[in-house]
Amino acid sequence: MLNSSDATIIVSVIGTSTASSEIYALALEVGRLLVRRGCIVACGGRGGVMEAVCRGAFEEEGISIGFLPGGIEEANSYVTIPIPTGLGEARNLLVVSAGKAVISIGSAFGTLSEIGFALKSGKPLVGLATWKAIDEEGNIFPAMMASCPEEAVEMALSSISGGNDLVKG
Amino acid sequence: MLNSSDATIIVSVIGTSTASSEIYALALEVGRLLVRRGCIVACGGRGGVMEAVCRGAFEEEGISIGFLPGGIEEANSYVTIPIPTGLGEARNLLVVSAGKAVISIGSAFGTLSEIGFALKSGKPLVGLATWKAIDEEGNIFPAMMASCPEEAVEMALSSISGGNDLVKG
């Protein structure tokens, strides 16, 4: 059974539902590392990158929250707490809102909407083999680009400054 | 730190943010009982009934998920996993969607919207000192009315038939 003790940070991982094996491996390792660092993983709860981060969290006996667009039957096999939102694509906002930082892996269209929401929220956003979005003035986002899962997790966690958004336990 | 093992059922508790002491006590006991029965509590994450069920879950070292209308600062002191949805009142649907059964306590207007969503979803809905909604033909909802927290939790859990919506762990 799930139970609670210490404070835990939620980190959101966004990414494509049809990941290549390289992308899947990156996401799997990010899931593992986040749990080892004491985090809960939030994601969209489906396949590809979402399955991989949930699986990584599962292998480390951690918790993943999956915000599903529709019903519970959409959940991948590893998500610990599936939330069947019924909100369709609007659930992308929830994935981003849930976390204290956001890691983006891969280049799906839905992921791009989540990158936009993460930037808008002002939360730390780290990219790993993901979109480069260039504005009219030539600025590139995400501003933090990691070259491997370890760096992505380190960048995300070290960018979380305050403590008021900690999960309480 | 939160960690996962066995399968756990999420039960949603809906109710007023400005509870009388009687209503607060009912909700507190429902929170305790749900955790003792191995459940995770989902609610709106704020005050009144929401605080009471989170507090009850907390006292039993269980987990509560609070779907907040706005930011994380709205969370009560006992919620384990606060989700700052930013969706305003639309988060009421999430509270209902998250659970495998729904227990309604008290008579706030927002609670009435959640009763409507619970009935629409077809999930087991148990009332405890809550709204009575009468349709044109004289049918009364919630159809299951409990007289105490023990009965409310028993009614809710015994009405959950299948196992496919179990939280995986």
Added chain:
Amino acid sequence: MLNSSDATIIVSVIGTSTASSEIYALALEVGRLLVRRGCIVACGGRGGVMEAVCRGAFEEEGISIGFLPGGIEEANSYVTIPIPTGLGEARNLLVVSAGKAVISIGSAFGTLSEIGFALKSGKPLVGLATWKAIDEEGNIFPAMMASCPEEAVEMALSSISGGNDLVKG
């Protein structure tokens, strides 16, 4: 083509998607009367009461906005401006948010969620052959119950006090 001139008030009509012929006739007349009084009708855009109010508005050459749970193919034949929200049942909140007053017809479960949202918003809410929701203290909602379409429309429009929420044109 649609074009704009004077200020117009949006009134929301909520109700069942599987209306009896009596309920359908009430909603049809409410749609006609609202347009004759210079209003735009907002509703859920589907069948039953929603179709009837759109049809009434259409017959009077008025405008109806239909907030659909899914895609545009769900729209009834009479809705002027169909909005395919993709938000599922959460679109119920939009139907209520759009209007300056709300008229409830019939007793579907979704309608009950909308009654809850309308009460929460503090907007004028008029019932016509609809739910009676009774709180713990015995108060009955909607507080305004009309006996015919004419009375429902009159109650709704006379309860709209301010002018700042007028549709601009």
Added chain:
Amino acid sequence: MLNSSDATIIVSVIGTSTASSEIYALALEVGRLLVRRGCIVACGGRGGVMEAVCRGAFEEEGISIGFLPGGIEEANSYVTIPIPTGLGEARNLLVVSAGKAVISIGSAFGTLSEIGFALKSGKPLVGLATWKAIDEEGNIFPAMMASCPEEAVEMALSSISGGNDLVKG
């Protein structure tokens, strides 16, 4: 008063709330042109690009629908049908869902989320002085980039193939 006759197409315009004078002028002209071509404009209903397209539509006596994150007081002075959604940033999805095609102007973070939703929906998406989003394989989106308002409107309208999503009237 607004009234309805022929079929009309809704086109969504997405863009920054703090537009430079150059960007504002582009959006103003897009609003004018869309109405001259018989379209209704959908947007986020606030300032900057949103105000400019509503103003352009207003000058041509057309209709604009503004999906506001919060209440009606957020609407710009030119929006014809303001919809106070209360959904916060999730209303970005509605702006995209409402239209048969999408035109993006400027480079706000919220706009990037809307570009993601538009791409995900498969609707025609035209960029005008906006984000360039590059995926892992080097593909650039939006695929259609216009150099002036006339070209943007022409690209958008000529890319709308079917007729089943026409606004009925």
